[in-house]
Amino acid sequence: MLKINKLKEKLNNGEVVIGTWNTLASPLVTEVFAQAGLDFQIIDLEHGPFILDQIHLHVSACENSNNCTPLVRIPSKSDWMALQALDQGAHGLVAPHVDSAKSAQNFVNMSKYHPEGYRGFTPFSKAGGFNNTSVPLYIERAINETLNVVIIESQDGLDNLDQIVLVDNVDVIYFGAYDLSQALGCSGNVQHPDVVKAIQQGVEKVNHAGKYAGGFVAQSKSDIEQMINMGMKFITYEVDSSILHTHTRNVVDWFENEK
Numbered sequence: 001m002l003k004i005n006k007l008k009e010k011l012n013n014g015e016v017v018i019g020t021w022n023t024l025a026s027p028l029v030t031e032v033f034a035q036a037g038l039d040f041q042i043i044d045l046e047h048g049p050f051i052l053d054q055i056h057l058h059v060s061a062c063e064n065s066n067n068c069t070p071l072v073r074i075p076s077k078s079d080w081m082a083l084q085a086l087d088q089g090a091h092g093l094v095a096p097h098v099d100s101a102k103s104a105q106n107f108v109n110m111s112k113y114h115p116e117g118y119r120g121f122t123p124f125s126k127a128g129g130f131n132n133t134s135v136p137l138y139i140e141r142a143i144n145e146t147l148n149v150v151i152i153e154s155q156d157g158l159d160n161l162d163q164i165v166l167v168d169n170v171d172v173i174y175f176g177a178y179d180l181s182q183a184l185g186c187s188g189n190v191q192h193p194d195v196v197k198a199i200q201q202g203v204e205k206v207n208h209a210g211k212y213a214g215g216f217v218a219q220s221k222s223d224i225e226q227m228i229n230m231g232m233k234f235i236t237y238e239v240d241s242s243i244l245h246t247h248t249r250n251v252v253d254w255f256e257n258e259k
């Protein structure tokens with residue numbers, strides 16, 4: 001059965017947390033990164049070649065570490081996909097392209113059981129412990145322990161942020177720097193002053209509302225420091241594929257030069 005969400009607990013205690021984007025769809029790679037000590041991984045169904053009925057393997061790989069929280073980014077805000085990810089044990093969901101309070105509220109509704117939402121109910125799942133002997137406890141944990149992350153990646157999202165931050169049960173607001181760079185007319189340049197300014201202003205609104213902010217994809221310690229200095233608590237370090245590629249490439253380049 002779903003247990004206490006350690007990631008949510010750390011955020012609520014004021015801690016800064018660090019995780020990565022998981023795109024390779026390998027449960028063993030997921031477990032490697034979990035064992036390395038990350039606070040969370042975002043299982044990326046939008047950009048990764050994941051098979052829906054394999055989500056539970058990545059959830060278990062994270063849970064085996066006893067400290068890494070598995071979140072699932074669904075590729076669209078659809079009820080059935082949110083239901084599948086949560087029933088297979090995801091400790092939270094990440095929703096793309098949230099651009100209004102209504103969009104954020106619809107996402108919350110599909111992720112929470114009554115009375116907080118309208119998520120379809122069954123206790124006979126990985127999340128529910130595969131049985132119906134502790135239904136009240138399961139409902140309580142499913143409502144209180146799952147974490148909701150919404151991604152702001154459009155001008156509309158920025159314009160409507162004042163209302164989005166007021167939506168109950170939205171925990172983390174993540175600024176998708178690459179998509180925002182497109183929306184702001186500087187595609188791919190996530191460090192463009194306009195992008196940085198827009199995200200900085202957004203982070204301040206998020207923090208003022210008592211929510212947690214994330215954004216960018218840090219690729220170095222200095223990038224992480226920049227995010228923390230901006231007031232972010234939810235730090236995404238790199239992408240699993242890039243971590244493997246960069247480390248290997250550095251060794252190969254060194255080796256070629258030493259021969």
